[in-house]
Amino acid sequence: MKINTNIRYGLRAMVEIAKSPTPVLQKEIAERQEISVNYLDSIIAGLKNAGLIVNYEGKGSGYILAKKPKDITVYQIYRAFSPELQLVNCLCETNECRRSSNCPSKDYWFELNSKIKDIMDSKTIEELLKDNFLIE
Amino acid sequence: MKINTNIRYGLRAMVEIAKSPTPVLQKEIAERQEISVNYLDSIIAGLKNAGLIVNYEGKGSGYILAKKPKDITVYQIYRAFSPELQLVNCLCETNECRRSSNCPSKDYWFELNSKIKDIMDSKTIEELLKDNFLIE
DNA sequence: TTTGCATCCAACTAATACAATTGGATTACT
């Protein structure tokens, strides 16, 4: 069970954009977060595609959040790169196995799945920054 | 984010053993759970190695739980096949990156990591079976 | 003591997923 690079970098990029008072260039995110500019390409694409960030062209260009930090959750970022969380394949009706209707394991994985989703969906970028600010 | 086959099958095997009033042969687990006997080899080995099941030889042989169902948690089964849950590598001190001390992402992953561990460690085999029995 | 199961164990393979790079196309401001 791991969090993959898309999501890790995606969250870091979002934090970087959220922290900045002015629009941020991809290059700047890459530098500040020490991520390859090229690799960041697909990360930015994912975030943009998911409607989490927008960019303007021309002078003073760069990326900004598409919504308020309090309206962006970690799960939204997760979803920018992956389909709905599905810890085990049999949680999806089309992949159910014959034992499904009476399977303690499946029931448990479903429960865990929901809880993880909840934890990710109840944490916003705003809270993330606030938590961090308190420690500094 | 996925639950791998070792752990899925491991949990199913544990449930199968817990449900049975008498010791269960590997072959029986395989049949009842529709898992290849051979593949089950390594699953059983993991569970046994972790001290979750034991087997006796001779007549009436088979596997039984090494502890009471109420003392076996899902996280123990997880641990039979993997090191401690570590959603992202930088949670481990030896893999920390330079930004670590002030990284909102890391703090969040740590929090999520703990919560997932808690959810897995607070669910016992006993509860798993009880929950399932209520539905039937 | 031989035969038959069942467990035990290591090596191997095929398939997939992951992280990351490359190279080039497009866009739009200067």
Next chain:
DNA sequence: AGTAATCCAATTGTATTAGTTGGATGCAAA
């Protein structure tokens, strides 16, 4: 036109995963 940034597709190398194969070992009934 030139430059810088974004956009996009294809490719690579590596690691992980799921699963198979084949055989060694141990025990007990015949």
